[in-house]
Amino acid sequence: MNIPNILTVLRFLLIPVFGYFLSVRNYIVAVLLFLAGGLTDVLDGYIARRYNLITSWGKIADPLADKLMQITAIVILSLGLKIIPIELVLVILAKELLMGIGALVLYRQKKYVVSANWYGKMSTVVFYLAIIMLIFNEPFGRWTLFGIAVNQLVFILAVIAALFAFFMYFRSYLRIKRQEK
Numbered sequence: 001m002n003i004p005n006i007l008t009v010l011r012f013l014l015i016p017v018f019g020y021f022l023s024v025r026n027y028i029v030a031v032l033l034f035l036a037g038g039l040t041d042v043l044d045g046y047i048a049r050r051y052n053l054i055t056s057w058g059k060i061a062d063p064l065a066d067k068l069m070q071i072t073a074i075v076i077l078s079l080g081l082k083i084i085p086i087e088l089v090l091v092i093l094a095k096e097l098l099m100g101i102g103a104l105v106l107y108r109q110k111k112y113v114v115s116a117n118w119y120g121k122m123s124t125v126v127f128y129l130a131i132i133m134l135i136f137n138e139p140f141g142r143w144t145l146f147g148i149a150v151n152q153l154v155f156i157l158a159v160i161a162a163l164f165a166f167f168m169y170f171r172s173y174l175r176i177k178r179q180e181k
Contacts, residue, residue: 002053007044011037011065019072023080027135037069038128067096073131083134088159095166102173123165130158
């Protein structure tokens with residue numbers, strides 16, 4: 001196991017610890033763990049590309065660790081802390097489920113591993129920002145724009161970015177499937 005994959009495993013281990021601190025409302029520790037997860041994500045990607053340590057396992061596990069961290073955050077922020085409407089959480093969960101199924105189909109049928117693209121990375125960055133702003137509901141929940149709390153607006157932008165990424169990945173999926181014929 002190489003260094004980027006070890007960093008990904010560490011990120012998986014951070015998820016339940018992060019979830020615990022967020023659920024008990026220890027926001028400083030939760031955000032520090034969340035940021036540590038984001039930092040290890042950037043670091044493992046950089047090291048993997050820079051030193052040609054990219055593996056099929058890393059291509060699958062790395063985005064899975066990101067998604068599990070994000071899903072843990074939004075589920076706790078919705079069900080536990082009542083900050084995010086459950087409807088938006090369901091949209092994100094449906095999107096992630098469909099993307100996971102699509103990636104699994106491509107891998108099983110063509111041994112094709114879906115790589116992250118700029119739109120997926122952009123979506124992840126916006127989601128990280130939105131989650132941090134939602135965790136720190138004060139002051140971000142107090143500030144408004146068009147009568148909507150700024151942290152809620154940024155979360156809505158994150159959902160839009162995620163749906164855009166889903167659309168772009170779906171287009172790629174269809175293109176790859178068409179090449180089969």
